[in-house]
């Protein structure tokens with residue numbers, strides 16, 4: 001709930017910053033964006049702005065004034081693109097396309113699977129409930145559910161409503177009830193509601209700090225360099241894990257709103273725990289933490 005309030009605050013700060021900035025000089029814009037990047041808790045943008053501003057200041061005292069002006073304009077442009085990233089429809093479309101490539105690649109590699117009708121029906125209901133209970137600014141999610149053949153228990157959500165689930169969940173050896181699978185899908189729907197995929201893409205864009213990159217390139221570049229030993233790797237893990245916990249709570253909320261048993265998410269987590277598959281990259285918190293988080297929600 002606390003995080004939800006913070007996110008609302010973030011869109012208010014974002015909107016007022018851009019309304020003000022339109023009427024300001026480039027120098028004033030940089031000051032405004034710098035202050036906004038601090039108040040919006042951007043991890044590396046404030047530092048980036050400061051370092052670049054020092055470079056621009058040196059240029060203005062030594063060489064051609066037009067270079068210094070261009071230098072400052074570049075700061076304002078990049079800061080604007082970072083601060084507007086999560087709220088931009090173009091960025092959402094960009095991330096959706098990238099997620100489609102990744103997730104459809106999985107289906108192509110492993111083969112498509114048939115989704116049991118009772119699971120599909122309940123998924124459709126949860127989507128209706130999500131559309132009724134959440135206000136989506138701009139582009140509405142284009143919901144879809146795709147299954148792929150796999151012996152690993154896993155599910156994924158793309159930026160704009162594309163959800164993929166492994167057929168393991170209803171295979172002969174699986175221990176999940178159909179409703180527990182639906183709870184896992186509710187977790188994926190929550191990732192879409194909270195725009196987690198585009199937020200992670202925008203975070204990579206900020207951290208890679210190379211103006212002009214797309215979110216796909218920034219994400220790939222960031223992953224290439226990713227190591228949990230580094231400060232950035234640990235910061236990424238913290239954010240990703242907080243998104244997982246938020247999606248677990250979101251699943252419980254959705255189940256409740258749909259008139260289903262809200263404890264299903266906890267039950268599903270308890271069954272996923274011994275498998276512990278697909279969750280080893282630091283992107284997910286450990287299962288005890290997830291169970292406690294959803295239990296206390």
Ligand SMILES: [Zn+2]
Nearest residue numbers: 187191244247
């Ligand atoms: Zn998740």
